[in-house]
Amino acid sequence: MSLLALQAEQVIVGCCLQGQILLEQIDGLRPDAFAGESHREAFAAILGSWSQGLPVDPVRLQDLLRDRGTAREELGYWIACSDSGFSVALLPGHIARVREMAARRALLATADRIAALAHEGGDIGEQIAAASAAVAELSQEQGEKRGLRVMADVVRDFLPEFGKRFEPKQDGVPTGFRDLDAVLHQMRPGNLVLVAARPAMGKTSFAMQIATREAERGGAVAVFSQEMADLELAARMFSSVGRIPLEGINRGELSSDDHERFASAVSRLQGLKLFIDDQPAQRLADIRTKVQRLRRRHPLSLVVIDYLQLMEGTPSKSSNRNSEIEQISRGLKAMAKELGCPVIALSQLNRDLERRPNKRPVLSDLRDSGAIEQDADIVLMLYRDEVYNPDSPDKGTAEVLIRKHRQGATGVVRLSWQGAYTSFGDLAPGWVEREAETSAGRAYAFND
The missing domain is CATH 1.10.860.10 (DNAb Helicase; Chain A)
Structure with a gap:
């Protein structure tokens, strides 16, 4: 030809x-x-x-x-x-x-x-x-390059999509946490969602709870765990789902009640379409190839990457780690759009924040590259005061700081934290702090 x-x-x-x-x-x-x-x-x-x-x-x-x-x-x-x-x-x-x-x-x-x-x-x-x-x-x-479009065409395409938002079942992915979903509504197809925290705050457990709940809803979820082995993740999932102390699972010391809960957790987890890859230091191209292969067998609804800084970039003579992270971040956003599902990427934070009196993280604490903040549609930062203050009055709770939300409000959502099960949960209704910028500063209102 x-x-x-x-x-x-x-x-x-x-x-x-x-x-x-x-x-x-x-x-x-x-x-x-x-x-x-x-x-x-x-x-x-x-x-x-x-x-x-x-x-x-x-x-x-x-x-x-x-x-x-x-x-x-x-x-x-x-x-x-x-x-x-x-x-x-x-x-x-x-x-x-x-x-x-x-x-x-x-x-x-x-x-x-x-x-x-x-x-x-x-x-x-x-x-x-x-x-x-x-x-x-x-x-x-x-790819198709549509260029400039008249507003009438944009409105025509938007109205059917807008109508879907009033249907009982949306095409996004909920976090499964009541108050957080009240602010975020859902993680929508093509969203890059960043979950960032300092070590020991529970970011892996938080992401795995979202992944497990989405799989229980019937979705196919791919998890790339580059820090923790799949069996280690499984132990945490059994602890969280079965309400079994993680220490007992690790030591092999379960009570009779724990054995029953463990059997119940097995029946809940073993049939899920939740796929875990624990190969370390993966390249973005490798992950894209694997999820594309998986998508041919199962329509993917969520991808989780733990964590972004452990991914291997494509170095060049003029590149540094910041430019590699920038390349990875943009690639993850492109992959989310290509797959048509949310991608949750976990991220480290700079340790410099621990020198401040108020150690609640802000966007400037994101490690290695400011491009991460730019590419993400949603940035969630986790904070547990008891990590720094063992006698904190907020012991047993966690704050989800919504630092960026491209399609909606920012603010703070409080969750419960059960350390024995490495698990987050909903508090009594009313602990959503919605943030609004005013001339006098920031104002917070609590849901009833």
């Missing part, structure tokens, strides 16, 4: 030279989509002249090409293109043909790059990651 569309290119150039079409009718076509070198140079010259508000006929085109030193055809060729009698009404079909052949040539070039990687020496994991990145880059380049 030929990957050239030289006749279609000739028609497009000819229609431009006829002076019967406008710039917007070209529909964003770029010169690099043309395979014929003379056609490519001519189309670039035409677009340049149009951008200055100047029309182009065959004579002017030839002058432009000569000025650029790219005149590869005689004037008669452009006159023939202009006088060929092609119908402007058929122009969209010719544009589509040129675009298709350009995409096929790009696909072939990507395949050649991947074939060259296969013949090179070096680490096979890095080469597979590079191949995956090349395919992802091609997919992004060839």
Whole structure:
């Protein structure tokens, strides 16, 4: 099959030279989509002249090409293109043909790059990651680019989606914590949700409770645990779900009641579509490949990554860890949109916050890169005062600080904390602190 569309290119150039079409009718076509070198140079010259508000006929085109030193055809060729009698009404079909052949040539070039990687020496994991990145880059380049849209079209597309929000079952994922869901409503498809905390605050337990509840709702959940082994995670899940002290599970010392609760937890957990990968230091390309493979078998509703700073970036001579984390963060957001489900990424916080009198974290405490804050749709930060103050009056409770919520309110939600089960829970109704900026500062209102 030929990957050239030289006749279609000739028609497009000819229609431009006829002076019967406008710039917007070209529909964003770029010169690099043309395979014929003379056609490519001519189309670039035409677009340049149009951008200055100047029309182009065959004579002017030839002058432009000569000025650029790219005149590869005689004037008669452009006159023939202009006088060929092609119908402007058929122009969209010719544009589509040129675009298709350009995409096929790009696909072939990507395949050649991947074939060259296969013949090179070096680490096979890095080469597979590079191949995956090349395919992802091609997919992004060839994705639909809608450009400017009139508001009537935006409203038309928004109304059906808005109507779905009033249906009993939404397509998002709840956290399962009553007061937190009252503020967030749901984690929506394509959301990147960041859960950040200092060590020992319970961020892994918090994320795993959300993951378990979503799996119990019937969703398929993928968990990438890069710090904790899958059996260690399982022990925590049995403790949380079965209300069994984690220390007893780890020591193998269970009461008769614990044995019954353990059996109940087994029946609850073993049938869930909850998939755990505990391979450490994974690359984003590896994770994307695995979730895409899983998605072919089970429609994914949630992905959890524990934690972001343990992921391996793609280093270059000019990169540092901050730029690698920025690359990973943006890749996770792109993956969430690509999968059409929320991605929860756990994150560390800078230890500098522990030097402050008030150790409640803020966005500037995010470790390694400010891009994490920019890419995330929701940023939740966990704080338990008893970690720093063992005699705290707030012992047994935790604060979920909603530091960023792209589609709604920020504020503070209080949860209970049962350390024996490494488990969070709902408090009595009324512990949602909704934050509002006023001229006098921040005001808080409590739900009744």
